[in-house]
Amino acid sequence: MRPVSRALIALVVAAMSLVAVPAAANLARYQAVIWLPTTGDVLNSAQQTAFESYVANGGGYVGVHAAADTEYDWPWYGELVGAYFASHPATQRATVTIEDRASVSTQYRYSRWDLAVYGTSQ
Known part of the structure; x- marks a missing residue:
């Protein structure tokens, strides 16, 4: 993997309510929009x-x-996301192991830790 220069990439993260975002002028300022954690009906028809x-x-x-x-209820979004959520599994236990501690994205993390991923069985 080739290193990427900070001069080539600028990352801008803007936290905002989805209700305020999807106006054409607002969206044009961003290269990508991240939907995290959205659930339900979040946009009105003009925003869609x-x-x-x-x-x-x-x-x-x-x-x-x-x-x-x-x-x-928005068919276009269904095509974009590719699939809809059907159900969530029961709580699962996992062990996370960091294999590359030299990466800037992992160097400050523990090398290994246990966690539980919570959900509800449906």
Whole structure:
């Protein structure tokens, strides 16, 4: 993997309410929109139209976990996300092991830890 220069990439993270975001002027400022953690019906029809236009014009979309539990009544979004959330498994225990401690993304983490991923059985 080739290292990426900080001069080439600028990461801007903006935390905002979804209700305020999807106006065309607001969305145009971003290269990608991350849906994290969304659930249910989060956009009105005008916001949906703005978001559809944003993606159609090259805007990026990243949907994380519950993004697939969002906008069930919006067929366009269903195509974008690729699938809808069906159910969540019961709590699962896991051990996370960091194999590359030299990476800037993992060097401050413990090398190994146990965790429980909580959910509800359906």
